[in-house]
Amino acid sequence: MVHPSHDAAAGPQLDGYIPLGPPSDVITLYEGPLQLRVGDDLARQRPGEITLVLRSGSHLVWGVDLDGASYEERLQWQFREGSGVPMLRFAFHGTPLELETYLTGDGYGFFGHRTSNADDKTELASVVSHWVNLPHLPHGSRLCHEHDDGSWVEWGGRWMLTLGDWDVTVDERRDLGETLRTATRERLYAISHVMRVRRSDGRTFHAGDARTLLSGLQVALSFALGRWTAPVLPVGLDESGALAWSEWAPLNIDSPAKAHGRWWVEHRPDDLKDYLSCFINNWLDPERQHSLGFLAISAIAAGESGFVEQRVMTALAALEHLSWLAEVRSGTQSETEWRRRKPAWRIRHLVTGACASPEVDSAPQPILASFARTVAHGDGPAALVELRDSITHPKEADERYRVPGLLAEASRLATRYLELALLRWLDYAGHMADRTITTGWAGESRAVPWAPSDGLPR
Numbered sequence: 001m002v003h004p005s006h007d008a009a010a011g012p013q014l015d016g017y018i019p020l021g022p023p024s025d026v027i028t029l030y031e032g033p034l035q036l037r038v039g040d041d042l043a044r045q046r047p048g049e050i051t052l053v054l055r056s057g058s059h060l061v062w063g064v065d066l067d068g069a070s071y072e073e074r075l076q077w078q079f080r081e082g083s084g085v086p087m088l089r090f091a092f093h094g095t096p097l098e099l100e101t102y103l104t105g106d107g108y109g110f111f112g113h114r115t116s117n118a119d120d121k122t123e124l125a126s127v128v129s130h131w132v133n134l135p136h137l138p139h140g141s142r143l144c145h146e147h148d149d150g151s152w153v154e155w156g157g158r159w160m161l162t163l164g165d166w167d168v169t170v171d172e173r174r175d176l177g178e179t180l181r182t183a184t185r186e187r188l189y190a191i192s193h194v195m196r197v198r199r200s201d202g203r204t205f206h207a208g209d210a211r212t213l214l215s216g217l218q219v220a221l222s223f224a225l226g227r228w229t230a231p232v233l234p235v236g237l238d239e240s241g242a243l244a245w246s247e248w249a250p251l252n253i254d255s256p257a258k259a260h261g262r263w264w265v266e267h268r269p270d271d272l273k274d275y276l277s278c279f280i281n282n283w284l285d286p287e288r289q290h291s292l293g294f295l296a297i298s299a300i301a302a303g304e305s306g307f308v309e310q311r312v313m314t315a316l317a318a319l320e321h322l323s324w325l326a327e328v329r330s331g332t333q334s335e336t337e338w339r340r341r342k343p344a345w346r347i348r349h350l351v352t353g354a355c356a357s358p359e360v361d362s363a364p365q366p367i368l369a370s371f372a373r374t375v376a377h378g379d380g381p382a383a384l385v386e387l388r389d390s391i392t393h394p395k396e397a398d399e400r401y402r403v404p405g406l407l408a409e410a411s412r413l414a415t416r417y418l419e420l421a422l423l424r425w426l427d428y429a430g431h432m433a434d435r436t437i438t439t440g441w442a443g444e445s446r447a448v449p450w451a452p453s454d455g456l457p458r
Contacts (some may be wrong), residue, residue: 003259003413006310011141011142011144011158012143012144012145012166013143013157013171013173013174013194013196014128014169014171014196015128015194016128016130016191016194016390017092017093017128017221017235017282018191018232018233018234019128019180019191020109020173020190020191021188021191022138022179022182022190023179023182023183023186023188023189024188024189025053025055025188025189025256026050026052026053026054027051027054027132027189027190027191027232028050028051028053029050029051029052029232029248030049030090030092031048031049031050031058031231032047032048032049032090032091033045033046033047033048033090033091034047034048034049034050034064034084034088034089034090035078035088035089035090035096036077036087036088036089036103037086037087038076038080038083038084038085038086038087039083041076041083042076043073043075043076043077045060046062046064046065046066046069046077046107046373047064047065048062048063048064048065048107048275049062049063049278049324050062050090050248050441052232054189054253054447057064057250058250058252058253058328059110059112059250060090060110060248060249060250061108061110061111061337062101062108062109062110062111063107063108063109063111063116064077064107064108064388065107065329066106066107067440072127072277072312072417074106076108078103078105078106078450079103079104079105081260083272085100085102085284086100086101086102086103086109086208086406087101088100088101088109091242092246093243093268094243095117095146095243095257097115097117097123097246099111099115099248100115101115103299107341111248111249112248112250113249114247114248114249115205115247115248115249116245116246116247116248118207118236118244118245119207119209119244120206120208121206121207121208122206122207122236122239122244123204123205123206123244124204124205124206124210124236124238124244124246125198125204125241126196126197126198126233126236126237126415127196127197127198127204127210127214127234127235127236127237127245128194128196128235128237129194129195129197129214129231129232129233129234129235130191130193130194130195130231130232130233131170131184131191131192131193131194131195131230131231131232132189132190132191132192132232132253133189133190133227133229133253133256134170134172134192134193134221134229135180135192135225135253135256135266136172136176136177136180136266137155137159137170137172137269137272138156138267138269138355139156139159139267139269139270139363140156140158140159140160140172140269141156141159142154142155142156142157142158143155143156143157143171143174153174155172156170156174156413157169157171157172157174157176158170158171159269159393160173161273161276161277162200162298163213163276163279163281164280164281164284165199165201166197166198166200166201166213166280166311167198167199167200167215168195168196169192169196169197170194170195170333171193172193173191173192173193173194176192176193177194178198180192180256183255183256183257184255184256184257185257187255187257187258188255189253189255192230195231196440197210197213197214198335199344200355202251204238204239205244207236207244207247210214210234210236211234211247212283212284212289213280214231216235216279216284216289217231217251217280217295217411218230218231218251218279219279219292219293220275220276220279220280220283222252222294222296222300223275223279223296223299223300223405223422223457224262224263224264224272224275224276225262225264226260226261226262226263226303227254227255227258228251228252228253228254228300229253229369230251230252230253230409231251231252232251233246233247234246236248240317248285249324252396255282257450258286258304258333260303260304261303261412261433261435262303262433262435263419263423263432263433263441264297264432264433264445265431265433265443265445266443267443268430268431268445269273269428270430271431272416273406274428274429274430275426275428275430277290278426278428279296279331279426280429282426289327290323292426294318294321295318295321295322295422295425296422298315298317298318298321298418299315299318299403299422301314301417302314302318302352302411302414302415302422303419303435304313305426307332308407308408308410308411309324309391309407310408311408311411311414311415312384312387312388312390312391312411312414313355313388313392314406315346315411315415315417315418316384316385316388316414316416317344318418319346319347319350319417319418319420320346320347320419321413322350322418322422322425323338323347323349323350324338325425325450326353326425327346327349328351333362334413341456342385343385343388344376344377344381344384344385345381346379347384347417348377348379348382350424351380351381351417351420351421352423352431353421353424354421354423354424354448354449354450355419355448355449356448356449358378358380358381359379360372360379360380360383360413363411363417364434364436364437364438365412365436365441366393366405367372367403367404367405367409368380368383368408368410368413370410371383371387371403371406380413380417381417383410384410384413384414386401387407387410389405396406409436412438413433414434414438415435416434416435416436418433419435420448420449423448424448428448429447429448429450429452430447430448431446431447431448432445432446432448433445434446
């Protein structure tokens, strides 16, 4: 039944494969009969579950209920040296699966790496996955849910975009606001969205191609959010709609409470779409993918609330890597010429190449600006390299700890430089927030320095 006042643009939410439960540190991916095969030895089916446990990291574990099991049956669920590779068997949404696993005790174990029921060449028509702790993506088209009594609810929860040859649809759960507030307050996790990816031309594709796209989306969105989010349990469907491929893996995921600064602001969804297009176009280039992954992951790590020393070191190592790509790998300089340049010059060249000033702004960073005036060149890159060198080769044990706040300001500037240089390398031209500014409205942002102004390139 369709209510006559429904928005004509509203559609039903995508069907997922995991229940949209409340926030927790345990997400149940499967619940039902499990069976263990070790070589030719097949254990009797027992009730059990497979769960993603998000405590002190990410762990994909399974366990069965052995209450009432005989001694002989318990032996079948134990580790036996030299007996073969343990394989966990179960039917997932009616499709029989057999996945390689590890045993850690009587009737329980874990998946230590990505494992799938089919190879990368499996032909698929679409892939459905579930995002954990992804925020609201505003300005989406409307979704509709009808209750059994004929009542209905609509919400703006569908986000659609085209990334290269892929069409991506992301639907948010209708109680997302309250779910994320609880997850943030309690530092928990929840399935927040269901996503479907298909080829724009409707053709089939290989499972390995889908995996590449999903891993790129995870890194891209995590870099934009300043914390790890992830697509969990991707399920590939063939042209008949049958489940042909699924991937089970522990993944990096953070609570929404962990975000302590990011360059993208949530009220600019079009910027996120433009950025994702830039990122995925580069990610799908085999010549750029590994470096892009290293740079984005370094930016995430450098922006987290960890030790400031490690944040400075991580950001500067990534900037050196990006300088190598921009100068040597591009053919602009020879390796010999590049190595003759000082590290501060390399970073300064990246900063000015992003149309930004290398000078330290004393308004948001008075401590670092004062320190910069005491070193050669007296700018941000020189100050950061001086601090990095004093961390790795201190002349005195407390050399850089005598001025409170110095390393904290340095870590923010180093990450700011890395974000600027990486977004410039990606040819992103939207807005970004400045993490060196720690006061004011959280949603403030400005166009990137190299963005066109008044129709003319800067």
